[in-house]
Amino acid sequence: MNRRIRFVDFPRQYAEERDMIMACVDEVFSSGQFIGGPKIFELEADLAAYAGSREAVALGSGTDALLLALLGIGIRPGDEVITVPNSFVASVGAIVHVGARPILVDVDDDLNIDPDAVEAAITPRTRAILPVHLTGRMCRMDVLQDIAHRHGLEIVEDGAQAFGARYQGRMAGTWGRVGAFSAHPLKNLSAAGDAGFLTTDDAELAARVRRLRSHGQVDRDTIMEFGVNARMDVLQAVILIERLKTLDTIHERRRRNAQLYRRMIRAHEVELPVCRPQEYNVFHTFIIQTDSRDALRAHLERKGIGTQIHYPTPIHLQPAASGLGYRWGALPKAERQADRILTLPIHQHLSEDDIATVADAINAFFGA
Numbered sequence: 185m186n187r188r189i190r191f192v193d194f195p196r197q198y199a200e201e202r203d204m205i206m207a208c209v210d211e212v213f214s215s216g217q218f219i220g221g222p223k224i225f226e227l228e229a230d231l232a233a234y235a236g237s238r239e240a241v242a243l244g245s246g247t248d249a250l251l252l253a254l255l256g257i258g259i260r261p262g263d264e265v266i267t268v269p270n271s272f273v274a275s276v277g278a279i280v281h282v283g284a285r286p287i288l289v290d291v292d293d294d295l296n297i298d299p300d301a302v303e304a305a306i307t308p309r310t311r312a313i314l315p316v317h318l319t320g321r322m323c324r325m326d327v328l329q330d331i332a333h334r335h336g337l338e339i340v341e342d343g344a345q346a347f348g349a350r351y352q353g354r355m356a357g358t359w360g361r362v363g364a365f366s367a368h369p370l371k372n373l374s375a376a377g378d379a380g381f382l383t384t385d386d387a388e389l390a391a392r393v394r395r396l397r398s399h400g401q402v403d404r405d406t407i408m409e410f411g412v413n414a415r416m417d418v419l420q421a422v423i424l425i426e427r428l429k430t431l432d433t434i435h436e437r438r439r440r441n442a443q444l445y446r447r448m449i450r451a452h453e454v455e456l457p458v459c460r461p462q463e464y465n466v467f468h469t470f471i472i473q474t475d476s477r478d479a480l481r482a483h484l485e486r487k488g489i490g491t492q493i494h495y496p497t498p499i500h501l502q503p504a505a506s507g508l509g510y511r512w513g514a515l516p517k518a519e520r521q522a523d524r525i526l527t528l529p530i531h532q533h534l535s536e537d538d539i540a541t542v543a544d545a546i547n548a549f550f551g552a
């Protein structure tokens with residue numbers, strides 16, 4: 185009678201939100217305004233207010249946000265941008281696509297960028313640091329900010345997994361010159377398809393990105409500089425306006441689930457995620473580490489428990505990265521973690537019983 189515990193549960197989400205979604209669809213189709221307009225600006229105001237930033241710019245995806253953040257601050261061919269190999273591929277892809285060179289540095293035991301490795305990788309060509317707040321837990325932004333100040337570097341935060349996360353009480357996306365965020369259906373704040381946005385206190389940068397997202401238009405018939413089409417659909421904006429109202433509840437439920445895992449997983453072979461008092465972690469993912477990762481994953485699958493691996497191949501070992509000059513052994517911590525990490529289900533629709541089922545299965549596997 186094993187009940188399946190899904191890694192994500194879209195049917196449950198839809199059951200809770202059906203009326204709201206139908207009202208959004210009706211609103212957009214009734215208005216006939218599918219692209220641009222007041223709903224986009226309303227969402228941008230809501231996002232900026234939530235993040236505590238002066239500006240937010242709605243975009244087509246988190247990847248667009250990274251790309252336009254880098255373009256917007258003037259990263260050019262020949263520039264070097266320092267980031268990590270253990271992210272979603274877009275963190276590096278965006279750097280490559282503005283013509284810059286990604287410099288990949290190793291991560292700490294806590295899965296986030298190692299500030300010492302950043303400092304060691306700085307050259308005269310370095311223009312920016314792109315820290316990734318992996319799992320919804322922020323990097324050590326005070327240390328990174330200090331490094332950036334001392335070397336005259338920009339910081340572009342990849343907050344795609346971390347909208348609403350805080351470090352020393354201050355929000356993701358407000359530490360760097362700009363923060364890039366995703367509202368992909370799997371993220372904590374999710375749209376009904378691709379969507380993303382960026383946050384910044386720099387009004388000029390925001391204005392430039394608003395031009396770049398729509399072909400460089402300043403008005404219907406005037407093109408200021410050549411841009412791209414990276415606009416967010418109004419339907420996504422209208423849904424995000426509604427879902428933003430419940431985001432704090434989503435964070436609290438995920439944080440509660442994390443706490444339950446912490447209490448219930450007893451196996452000593454399992455390393456739980458690092459959590460420090462100065463952090464407000466929004467638990468986009470809950471990543472454990474163990475030497476018996478593959479066997480544990482198969483065991484959980486047999487028990488009907490869905491898990492994932494974020495991410496099985498570090499970016500510097502992807503075929504696409506062969507020209508970047510890294511080989512196996514170059515970034516040993518990230519490489520070792522790639523063999524040991526396992527992401528447990530932590531979404532907001534899981535009950536305490538569900539978490540207990542997962543924890544019991546893990547404990548049983550290790551005989552704990």
Ligand SMILES: *Cc1c(COP(=O)(O)O)cnc(C)c1O
Nearest residue numbers: 245246247272274344345366368
């Ligand atoms: C999801 C994600 C992205 C890309 O966002 P999309 O909206 O899918 O384009 C970038 N970086 C990280 C760390 C992500 O998790």
